[in-house]
Amino acid sequence: xxxxxxxxxxxxxxxxxxxxxxxxxxxxxxxxxxxxxxxxxxxxxxxxxxxxxxxxxxxxxxxxxxxxxxxxxxxxxxxxxxxxxxxxxxxxxxxxxxxxxxxxxxxxxxxxxxxxxxxxxxxxxxxxxxxxxxxxxxxxxxxxxxxxxxxxxxxxxxxxxxxxxxxxxxxxxxxxxxxxxxxxxxxxxxxxxxxxxxxxxxxxxxxxxxxxxxxxxxxxxxxxxxxxxxxxxxxxxxxxxxxxxxxxxxxxxxxxxxxxxxxxxxxxxxxxxxxxxxxxxxxxxxxxxxxxxxxxxxxxxxxxxxxxxxxxxxxxxxxxxxxxxxxxxxxxxxxxxxxxxxxxxxxxxxxxxxxxxxxxxxxxxxxxxxxxxxxxxxxxxxxxxxxxxxxxxxxxxxxxxxxxxxxxxxxxxxxxxxxxxxxxxxxxxxxxxxxxxxxxxxxxxxxxxxxxxxxxxxxxxxxxxxxxxxxxxxxxxxxxxxxxxxxxxxxxxxxxxxxxxxxxxxxxxxxxxxxxxxxxxxxxxxxxxxxxxxxxxxxxxxxxxxxxxxxxxxxxxxxxxxxxxxxxxxxxxxxxxxxxxxxxxxxxxxxxxxxxxxxxxxxxxxxxxxxxxxxxxxxxxxxxx
Numbered sequence: 212x213x214x215x216x217x218x219x220x221x222x223x224x225x226x227x228x229x230x231x232x233x234x235x236x237x238x239x240x241x242x243x244x245x246x247x248x249x250x251x252x253x254x255x256x257x258x259x260x261x262x263x264x265x266x267x268x269x270x271x272x273x274x275x276x277x278x279x280x281x282x283x284x285x286x287x288x289x290x291x292x293x294x295x296x297x298x299x300x301x302x303x304x305x306x307x308x309x310x311x312x313x314x315x316x317x318x319x320x321x322x323x324x325x326x327x328x329x330x331x332x333x334x335x336x337x338x339x340x341x342x343x344x345x346x347x348x349x350x351x352x353x354x355x356x357x358x359x360x361x362x363x364x365x366x367x368x369x370x371x372x373x374x375x376x377x378x379x380x381x382x383x384x385x386x387x388x389x390x391x392x393x394x395x396x397x398x399x400x401x402x403x404x405x406x407x408x409x410x411x412x413x414x415x416x417x418x419x420x421x422x423x424x425x426x427x428x429x430x431x432x433x434x435x436x437x438x439x440x441x442x443x444x445x446x447x448x449x450x451x452x453x454x455x456x457x458x459x460x461x462x463x464x465x466x467x468x469x470x471x472x473x474x475x476x477x478x479x480x481x482x483x484x485x486x487x488x489x490x491x492x493x494x495x496x497x498x499x500x501x502x503x504x505x506x507x508x509x510x511x512x513x514x515x516x517x518x519x520x521x522x523x524x525x526x527x528x529x530x531x532x533x534x535x536x537x538x539x540x541x542x543x544x545x546x547x548x549x550x551x552x553x554x555x556x557x558x559x560x561x562x563x564x565x566x567x568x569x570x571x572x573x574x575x576x577x578x579x580x581x582x583x584x585x586x587x588x589x590x591x592x593x594x595x596x597x598x599x600x601x602x603x604x605x606x607x608x609x610x611x612x613x614x615x616x617x618x619x620x621x622x623x624x625x626x627x628x629x630x631x632x633x634x635x636x637x638x639x640x641x642x643x644x645x646x647x648x649x650x651x652x653x654x655x656x657x658x659x660x661x662x663x664x665x666x667x668x669x670x671x672x673x674x675x676x677x678x679x680x681x682x683x684x685x686x687x688x689x690x691x692x693x694x695x696x697x698x699x700x701x702x703x704x705x706x707x708x709x710x711x712x713x714x715x716x717x718x719x720x721x722x723x724x725x726x727x728x729x730x731x732x733x734x735x736x737x738x739x740x741x742x743x744x745x746x747x748x749x750x751x752x753x754x755x756x757x758x759x760x761x762x763x764x765x766x767x768x769x770x771x772x773x774x775x776x777x778x779x780x781x782x783x784x785x786x787x788x789x790x791x792x793x794x795x796x797x798x799x800x801x802x803x804x805x806x807x808x809x810x811x812x813x814x815x816x817x818x819x820x821x822x823x824x825x826x827x828x829x830x831x832x833x834x835x836x
Contacts, residue, residue, distance in 0.1 A: 238328055238329065238331065239328055240326040240327070240328050240339065241326060241328060242254060242320070242321055242325065242326050243256060243318065243319070243320050244309065244318065244319045244327065245315070245317060245318040245319075245403075246317040246318075246400060246720075246721035246723075247315075247316060247317050247318070247720055247721055247764070250312070250315060250320075251315065252467075256320060256467045257467055257470070258467050258470035258471055259313065259314060259467070259468070259470075259471070259472075259817075260806075261314060261804050261806040261807060261814070261817065262470065262472060262804060262814075262817045263804050263817070263819070264470050264471045265471070266471045266472075266474050266802075266817070267819055267820075267822075268457065268474050268476060268819070269474075269475075269476050269819075269820055269822050270475055270476060270477070270800070270819070270821075270822055270825050271475065271476065271477040271478070271479055271820070272475040272477070272478045272479070272500055272501070272815075272820075273497065273498055273499055273500045274478070274479065274480045274481070274501070275480070275481050275482075275483055275489045275492055275493065275498050275499040276294050276480055276481070276482050277482070277483060277484065277485075277486060277489060277668075277669070277697050278482060278484065278696065278697030278698050278701075279291065279450040279451065279484070279697075279698055280293040280294065280453070280482065281431060281433070281449070282431035282432060282433065283296060283431075283432050283433060283434065283435060283436055283444070284296075284430070284431050284436070285297055285298045285302070286298060286363075286364055286367055286368045286371075286409075286411075286428070287367050287368070287428075287429060287430070287431065288369065288705055288739040289430075289431055290431040291698055291701055291702075293447070293453045293480075294453055294480035294482075295442065295444075295453065295478065295480065298368065298739075299368075299370045299371070299374075299407075300407070300409060301409040301410075301440055302440075303438075303441065303442040303455050303478065304436065304438035304439075304440055304442065304443065304444070305409045305410065305411060305438050305439055305440055306323050306344070306352075306409075306410060306440045306463065307322055307323065307410065308322065308323050308324040308327075308338050308357070308405065308407070308408050308410065309321055309322050309323075309324055309327070309406030309407070310406075310468045311407070312468075312810075313808045313810065313814050314808035314809070314810050315810060316533070316534075316719060316720030316721065317403075317719055317720050317721035319403060319406045320467060320468045321341065321467075321468075322341075322463060322466065322468060323340060323341060323344045323352055323357075323439070324338040324339055324340055324341065324406065325339055325340070325341040326338075327339065327402065327403075327405070327406065329402035332397070333393070333396055333397055333398050334392070334393055334396045335391060335393055335402075336390070336393075336401065336402035336403075337384060337388055337389065337390045338357070338389055338391070338405065338406070339387050339388050340352065340353075340354065340357070340387045340388070340389075341463075342387065343462050343463075344439070344462055344463070345439070345462045346412050346415075346437055346438070346439050347437055347438055347439065347458060348415075348437055350412075350414065352412075352439060353386075353413075354383045354385075354386065354387065354389045355413055356410050356411065356413045356414075357381065357408070357410055358381040358382070358383065359411070359413040360409065360410045361375070361378070361381040361391070361408060362381070363411070363416075363428050363429075364408070364411075365378070367429055369734070369737045369738065369739040369740050370725075370728055370739070370740070370741075371408075372737075373724070373725075373727040373728040373731065373733065373734055373737075373740070374404065374407070374724050374728065375405075375408075375724070376724065376727060377393045377394050377395050377398055377401060377724070377759075378391050378393055378401065378405070379392050379394045391405050395760070397762070398723075398724070398759055398760055399723075399760075399761065399762075399763075400721065400723030400724055400759065401723075401724060401759075404723065404724060410439065411428070412436075412437045412438075415436065415437040416428045416436075420434050421434075433447075433449055439462070440458075441457060441458060441461045441463075441464070441469070441473040442455040442456060442457055442458060442473075442478065443455065443456060443458055444456075445477070450482065451481070451482050452479070452480065452481050452482065453479075453480050454477060454478070454479045454480075455477065455478040455479075455480075456476070456477055457473065457475065457476050457477070461473075471817060472814070472816040472817050474817075474818065474819040474820070475819075475820065481498050481499075483498075484696065486669050486670050487670075490509075490513075493796075494516040494518060494524075495518075495832070496518060496523075496798060496828065496832040497832060500797060500798045500800065500801075501795060501796070501797040501798075501801075501815065502796045502797070503793065503794065503795055504794040504795070504796060505671060505794075506670075506671055506674070507571065507572035507573050507575040507576060508571060508572070508573070508674065510573075511573040514526050514796060518798070522799065523798060523799050523831070523832075524797065524798055525796065525797055525798075525799055526794075526795075526796045527795055527796075527797075528792045528794050528795070529792065529793040529795065529807055529812040529813040530791060530792055530793075530809065530812060531791055531792065531793055531809065531810070531812030531813075532585075532791070532809045532810055533585075533811055533812070534583060534584060534585050534586045534588075534717070534718045534719065534720060535579065535584035535585040535790075535791060536584070536715050536716055536718065536789065537579055537581070537582045537714075537715070537716040537718075537784065537786065538579060538713065538715050538716075538786075538787045538788065539579070539713070539714060539784030539785050540558075540562075540665065540676075540679070540712070540713060540714075540784060540785040540787070541711060541712050541713070541714040541743045541744050541783070541784050542555050542558060542711060542782070542783060542784065542785070543707060543709055543710055543711065543743065543744065543745055544744055544745040544746065544747075544783075545707055545735075545745040546663070546710055548661070548663060549663075549710075551643045552610065552781055552782060553639050553640075553642050553643040554639075554640065554645070555781070555782035555783065556639055556782045557636045557637075557639035557643065558683075558782075558785060559621075559782050559785045559786070560621050560632050560633070560635055560636040560639070561632065561633060561636055561679065561683050561685075561688075562620075562621075562679050562682070562785050562786075563621075563623040563632075563682055564576075564620070564623070564787070565622060565623040566678065567678050568788065571678070572788070575790055576788035576789065576790050577788060577789055577790060577791075578786065578787075578788055579787060579788055579789045580618070580619075580620055580779075580786060581775055581779070582718065582774075582775050582778050582779070583718050583722070583771060583775050584789055585791065586718075586720055587768055588722065588768060588771040588772065589772075589775060590618070590772040590773075590775040590779070591617070592617055593614070593616075593617060594613070594772070594776060596769065597765070597766065597769035598769045598772040598773050599614075600769075601769060601770060601773045602614070602773050602777075605750045605753070605754075605777075608749075608750050609750065609777060609780070610780045610781070612780065613776055613780045618776065618779045620786060621635075633682070633685055636686055637686050640652060640661075640686070644656065645661055647686065647687045650687055651687045651689065652687035652688045652689075653687075661687070662688075662689040662690075663688075663689075663690055663691075663711060664691050664692070664693050664709075664710045664711070665680070665690060665691070665692045665693070665710070665712070665713075666693055666695065666700065666703065666704075666709040666710070666712045667692055667693070667694050667695075667700070667712070667713065668694060668695060668696065668697045668700040669694070672692065672694065672713060673692065673694065675787065676692045677692070680692060690711075704743065705738055705739045706738050707738070707743065707745065712743065714743045714744075714784060716729060716741065721767070722758055722771055723758060723759050724759055726758055726759065726774070727755055727759075728740050728741045728742065729741045729742060730746050730751050730755055730774075731746075731751070731752055731755055732746070732748070732749070732751075732752055735747050744783040744784065746781075748781070750777060751777060751778070754770065754773055754777060755774065757770040757774075758771055758774060792812070793812035793813050795813065798828060799828070800820055800821055800825040800828055801819070801820060801821070802818065802819055802820075802821055803817060803818040803819070804817060
């Protein structure tokens, strides 16, 4: 029997290889995982092909952030986590079971786990731990740590809860193997994304602090936690600074995903409350070494300060091939004002992207017209084929235009366009029961003015919102902008306490379980979720599940087209713009491989510091860089 099974597997593997398909069979150990196809590195992955494997270690990367922080626990809704700690993933402190690739979409490579496997019905996944994996205190990372982490994260983190909604249990199979069990079969993505689980030290979190008080993973803390990754907290000033130090004996330093990366000895983050002060700090040197620019206006006009004129600061753009996020004004349906789809469509029309791009953005930006922009997953034209078949099931619950009209946003390409589009907006408001009286848009029955507030926290919010508000006022809509500090802003957004905010919804090449956190009815009521719009639509819920349980890539593409189209035609956001470039300005103390990963655009972790240049800049700018 054993010989027969072995021969059968060999023949099947040969057939798959001949067809150009991945040859790993179900329930066999896999190292690299991919949802799109076989990784370009195959089984002989040594290191990323863009890194310098001999990059020297040393120096300090200085960074500035706006606002403040009050916690080293990023996995709860309360509080603002410090720089280097993220609410999904391990950040600088913790490793995950596997690590998402920087140069390939929907691909992961070994980290804490050296391999994983799953049965052909996708009913579970088993991860095998690398016996070398250890915490910074020298204790091994264990199966118990993995199980405990899964349990506490699913219980306390809204994102992990929805990401792993179909994972019911984690069970020790051996000293090195843990099996994750699912409550449904056919979730093709789930075995892979278990690798995104961050692993936390059970023995530390269940222990006591220096005062003898028992630690609590459900609460914020300013006690530096024990970690496992390349850095640990060296020092901090509560709310204003945190300094990370590279761990010299980091257990994973020689793994393929780490070779040639994480080269800075020190990473210092300084918090500044004012955006202008942060900009001045960068231009003068010392507090910030690399500035990622998001403002087209500043990129075009502000980089003319002395350090850049003499070549001590370098300005460079890095092109990216990754999916472009949907950025737009989120209309919060928890507010009755935005619950009518006609109203939301009416609010979308006055956004004059073309004039803004010409007068404010120097032509750098492109209008976003899909939640999956820049990928084959973006819907276009009219629904057809399998996508149409999927949508037909919900025809009576969807806008009829979805089936008969191509989704198109207004194009303000002539002087007459503004009058045409603003009239369309007024007509839509009238259909929804709103009319203009005395120059004000009011409810036809009650006389209540149509009034709302856009919430923001920086100068960019002012730039984007002002022209939009001006156009809305031309049709009597009383819109205003309120700028608050970043900490207040984060708290209000986490608790959905806003009328309108600018949201950013990033996607991958292979959407799946994370879609629940963006659009599901459950997420609408969960503080900290990414369902900022408050979508509670059974059709959307069903389409999200259709994506999660897609049978193959073609099925996934069709289901995602359907979801994209439904989201667009419901006008949950006023789409803004995107660009396929990462803009960086950096002090000339860095070296990096000429080839950067096209998928993400740039990998700062692959950079290293020229210590002599660092010293020269520090002397020239009096203790700066």
